[in-house]
Amino acid sequence: MKHMLFALFSFVWVCCLPVNTAAADSEQAYIIDIDGIISPATADYFTRSLEKAIDANAALFLVRLDTPGGLDLSMRGMIKQIIASPVPIVMYVTPGGARAASAGTYLLYASHIAAMTPATNLGAATPVQLKPSFISDEDKPSQEKPNKETEPNTTRSDDAMTRKVVNDAVAYIKGLADLHNRNKDWAEKAVRDAASLTAEAALELKVIDIVANNQRDLLEQLDGRTVSVLGTDRVLNTQSLTLIEVLPDWRNKVLAVITNPNIAYILMMIGIYGLIFEFANPGSIVPGTIGSICLLLALFSLQILPINYAGLALILLGIALMVAEAFQPSFGVLGLGGVAAFAVGSVMLIDVELPGYGINLGVIAGFTVSTVAFFLMALGMVLRNRKQQVTTGQEQMIGATCVAVDDIIGQGRVWVHGEQWTARSKQHLKKGDRAEVLNMHGLILEVKPISTQENKT
Numbered sequence: 001m002k003h004m005l006f007a008l009f010s011f012v013w014v015c016c017l018p019v020n021t022a023a024a025d026s027e028q029a030y031i032i033d034i035d036g037i038i039s040p041a042t043a044d045y046f047t048r049s050l051e052k053a054i055d056a057n058a059a060l061f062l063v064r065l066d067t068p069g070g071l072d073l074s075m076r077g078m079i080k081q082i083i084a085s086p087v088p089i090v091m092y093v094t095p096g097g098a099r100a101a102s103a104g105t106y107l108l109y110a111s112h113i114a115a116m117t118p119a120t121n122l123g124a125a126t127p128v129q130l131k132p133s134f135i136s137d138e139d140k141p142s143q144e145k146p147n148k149e150t151e152p153n154t155t156r157s158d159d160a161m162t163r164k165v166v167n168d169a170v171a172y173i174k175g176l177a178d179l180h181n182r183n184k185d186w187a188e189k190a191v192r193d194a195a196s197l198t199a200e201a202a203l204e205l206k207v208i209d210i211v212a213n214n215q216r217d218l219l220e221q222l223d224g225r226t227v228s229v230l231g232t233d234r235v236l237n238t239q240s241l242t243l244i245e246v247l248p249d250w251r252n253k254v255l256a257v258i259t260n261p262n263i264a265y266i267l268m269m270i271g272i273y274g275l276i277f278e279f280a281n282p283g284s285i286v287p288g289t290i291g292s293i294c295l296l297l298a299l300f301s302l303q304i305l306p307i308n309y310a311g312l313a314l315i316l317l318g319i320a321l322m323v324a325e326a327f328q329p330s331f332g333v334l335g336l337g338g339v340a341a342f343a344v345g346s347v348m349l350i351d352v353e354l355p356g357y358g359i360n361l362g363v364i365a366g367f368t369v370s371t372v373a374f375f376l377m378a379l380g381m382v383l384r385n386r387k388q389q390v391t392t393g394q395e396q397m398i399g400a401t402c403v404a405v406d407d408i409i410g411q412g413r414v415w416v417h418g419e420q421w422t423a424r425s426k427q428h429l430k431k432g433d434r435a436e437v438l439n440m441h442g443l444i445l446e447v448k449p450i451s452t453q454e455n456k457t
Contacts, residue, residue: 028053029060029219029241030087038070038103040304041256043077049246053087059241060222061089063111064215069102071306072127079110079176088112088227088234092218093120093199101125105190108208109176112227115210115218116199122207123196125173125187127165166192180228183207261350261359264301269367271295272319273374307350314345322375335375343368400437402447404429414447423447 030053034042046063053061082089091111093100096119100108105125108114116122169191177184183206189195202208209225212218219238226233248256257263274291278284302312321338346364402416408429413420416437423445429435435447 066098075103114208268298311348318342
């Protein structure tokens with residue numbers, strides 16, 4: 001009887017486990033920090049963390065946000081994840097002094113709950129045109145206003161492109177505003193006029209939902225609030241949440257490092273140098289292996305970064321010209337052209353107005369100087385080698401002195417440069433006589449005896 005009761009109790013306890021686990025999981029809140037530009041690494045970190053929260057059936061996914069903006073492609077990927085999430089997502093701009101500018105504003109509008117700390121701001125959501133910073137707006141012909149009297153139907157292509165990008169962004173952010181009944185009019189101003197708001201003003205204009213002094217205050221204000229998740233209203237219960245902070249793993253960290261424009265540039269240069277060294281010295285193996293790995297990593301980084309292909313072409317042209325100078329000296333013409341092309345291409349490569357996506361000028365200067373020094377050293381070695389006497393091959397053999405190994409009548413053997421060679425002579429040579437090599441016919445030397453007086457000497 002006791003065994004039967006124990007078995008029945010065990011069966012009931014096991015059956016209740018899934019229910020209890022789900023209840024425990026529903027009281028979890030996953031937290032991540034997005035601090036910096038919105039990049040492919042940021043999007044990967046966000047997506048993988050959100051998947052963990054969804055798998056755990058978490059009650060809340062909290063993102064502590066501080067960003068100047070970032071890449072449109074990465075931002076839109078994150079917003080797709082937010083809209084499709086079965087877990088309520090809270091975007092919280094914190095700490096004091098933080099901001100949700102540009103792409104951060106879109107993320108706030110997309111989130112189920114938008115919150116800010118006092119002394120923070122959002123806005124300035126106008127799409128940034130990816131153009132070289134040395135081209136000013138005043139210098140661009142596309143910024144000139146057409147003469148309506150003489151050119152009533154003229155439309156600058158650049159102006160048309162700008163309008164397309166801005167109108168697309170306006171429609172996008174207004175659609176996000178409709179999801180959670182946020183201020184659409186101000187959203188349009190943020191895109192068209194780069195308008196910005198403080199936390200208090202954003203709450204007053206119904207751009208955000210909460211102003212919280214700290215995370216505890218935020219959770220208290222969230223308790224009992226109703227949010228719409230995938231078309232279903234849910235009441236948040238945040239009184240007994242277990243907070244789980246998700247930190248970036250090794251994959252996120254590696255991705256963040258190699259997608260840094262400076263690191264991508266350095267990897268590309270190491271890859272190019274490694275391949276050049278391998279081609280110049282076949283069989284070295286190590287330079288070629290390291291160069292190939294670095295170049296592949298650089299190509300992966302560049303294909304997700306906003307690069308200027310004209311800049312990349314100038315870098316490759318500059319290196320090619322400096323290589324040509326090293327092997328075909330042109331008294332500096334090719335070398336100077338290569339240096340100029342390399343420097344300009346490096347500046348243009350990822351020179352955009354987007355915050356955090358420029359290559360440091362110090363890195364460019366360092367690689368330019370080191371590249372010039374490398375090829376000057378190579379050029380010097382080539383010139384020194386040209387002045388040295390030939391020590392191998394037919395040129396080195398002709399004119400050399402040999403010694404007859406045995407008597408030569410027509411053909412015999414001679415000793416020259418530590419080796420025995422077959423030799424022909426029109427004159428008789430005795431064993432031990434010295435002779436001069438006149439020519440080579442394949443592996444047979446043509447020799448003539450040195451005068452008897454010289455032999456005696």
